[in-house]
Amino acid sequence: MARRRQILAGSAGLLATALAGCTSSGGSADTTETATDEPTATATETSASTEEDSASDDPTPYTVHIEPNDPYTFEEVPETYGVVSGPMLDVGMALGIHPTATTGLERAPLKFYDLLGLDFDESRVAKLASGAESGYDKENFYAADADVWLIPKSTLNRFTGWDDSDYQDIVSQTGPFLGTPLRFAPTAAVSSDPNPYTLYEAFEKVATVFQRQERFRAWQSLHDDLMATIEDGLPPEDERPTVAAIWRGVSPDSGRFRIAPLHRLGNNTKSYYRVGMRDAFEGQYPGGPVGYEELLRVDPDYIGAVGALTSSTHEEFVSNVVEPFENNPNGQQLSAVQNGNVVRSAGQYMGPIVDMFSTEAVAKQVYPDTFGEWPGSVGDVPEGEQLFDRERLLDVVAGDL
Numbered sequence: 121m122a123r124r125r126q127i128l129a130g131s132a133g134l135l136a137t138a139l140a141g142c143t144s145s146g147g148s149a150d151t152t153e154t155a156t157d158e159p160t161a162t163a164t165e166t167s168a169s170t171e172e173d174s175a176s177d178d179p180t181p182y183t184v185h186i187e188p189n190d191p192y193t194f195e196e197v198p199e200t201y202g203v204v205s206g207p208m209l210d211v212g213m214a215l216g217i218h219p220t221a222t223t224g225l226e227r228a229p230l231k232f233y234d235l236l237g238l239d240f241d242e243s244r245v246a247k248l249a250s251g252a253e254s255g256y257d258k259e260n261f262y263a264a265d266a267d268v269w270l271i272p273k274s275t276l277n278r279f280t281g282w283d284d285s286d287y288q289d290i291v292s293q294t295g296p297f298l299g300t301p302l303r304f305a306p307t308a309a310v311s312s313d314p315n316p317y318t319l320y321e322a323f324e325k326v327a328t329v330f331q332r333q334e335r336f337r338a339w340q341s342l343h344d345d346l347m348a349t350i351e352d353g354l355p356p357e358d359e360r361p362t363v364a365a366i367w368r369g370v371s372p373d374s375g376r377f378r379i380a381p382l383h384r385l386g387n388n389t390k391s392y393y394r395v396g397m398r399d400a401f402e403g404q405y406p407g408g409p410v411g412y413e414e415l416l417r418v419d420p421d422y423i424g425a426v427g428a429l430t431s432s433t434h435e436e437f438v439s440n441v442v443e444p445f446e447n448n449p450n451g452q453q454l455s456a457v458q459n460g461n462v463v464r465s466a467g468q469y470m471g472p473i474v475d476m477f478s479t480e481a482v483a484k485q486v487y488p489d490t491f492g493e494w495p496g497s498v499g500d501v502p503e504g505e506q507l508f509d510r511e512r513l514l515d516v517v518a519g520d521l
Contacts, residue, residue, distance in 0.1 A: 189273075201269070201295075203221075204299075205223055205228070206468060210474050216335065216517050220245065221261075222248060231430070248264060249279075262293055265294050300322055301315050303315065305381045305385050316385075342476075346476060353490040355487075367389075377415065378408075389424075391465040391470075391479050419454060423461065423462045426467040428467075429464045429498070432464070434496035445462055476513065492505035
């Protein structure tokens with residue numbers, strides 16, 4: 121494994137301190153913005169379990185198997201990693217490890233790190249491509265020199281002409297590819313590149329890669345506490361509302377909407393699934409965009425804008441999604457629009473940190489009488505009405521367990 125260290129990773133992790141002047145261009149961030157996964161799978165190791173935060177014994181070598189990749193044996197604990205646009209950046213940040221390289225940060229969830237005062241320095245992240253879907257160059261991978269690539273080969277295959285020898289070249293000079301799909305549910309409508317894991321199953325695998333299992337368990341406890349609060353407040357199953365979750369942006373005047381299924385393996389819609397909402401399109405997922413006719417046929421109680429919590433400010437969401445629905449002759453016929461039930465969640469970039477904010481936001485938007493009114497922006501949730509402890513989250517990220 122190449123050992124040219126360029127980025128901080130150390131055993132203490134990122135310091136969870138307030139950042140004055142943190143550079144952040146993660147989409148159009150809100151300037152005012154100061155549900156349970158299945159049991160997790162245990163990663164395979166060849167050595168005894170050793171905690172990065174407390175043990176002095178050398179944990180190497182150890183083997184980790186992350187589908188769909190072959191098992192990989194680490195001779196030393198990796199310190200740096202590269203990602204593409206997706207949740208693995210947030211997974212790394214949750215473990216207290218700053219990314220080394222990515223395809224771009226234009227839509228990354230940096231606003232949530234800013235809200236927490238969690239240090240993220242864009243100048244320390246090498247760029248692997250000109251964009252998320254183009255401009256990939258092996259030389260950029262060599263230059264970034266990450267110890268491990270949390271990038272699915274299937275993702276790169278869609279945008280490059282690389283074959284096995286190209287990957288071998290990169291691995292021989294840097295680190296292994298151990299990425300796994302973490303976005304789409306395995307349905308007939310989304311048959312390619314389905315997720316093999318829930319978020320927390322994949323999170324545990326990555327924690328084992330970096331030998332930060334104790335930090336993962338602290339995260340799991342934080343997550344379970346939030347979900348216990350949510351589940352205690354949910355209405356009976358037959359009284360829970362339906363939702364049509366729309367991804368790839370919501371443009372009411374276009375009359376074309378891509379429906380994202382709710383499923384335990386559908387990471388981009390997990391916020392709705394976790395607060396007990398029912399899929400308005402259950403069992404009849406469209407293979408492509410639907411129009412108003414299909415939306416009116418199922419007439420969901422709620423319309424969910426997947427990703428808009430990350431990519432839009434509250435004002436932008438109202439101007440670009442809510443009001444266009446209200447002003448559209450077809451949109452006006454939808455019960456969700458008539459009742460003011462157009463809501464937003466995080467989506468594509470949702471790792472453990474973003475997941476906490478998104479779950480809280482959706483719970484408040486759907487069940488305000490139980491979980492408190494949604495103020496519109498994440499940063500405006502009063503401290504006494506927050507559903508998870510921000511300081512505890514920062515302690516976990518920093519390894520203060």
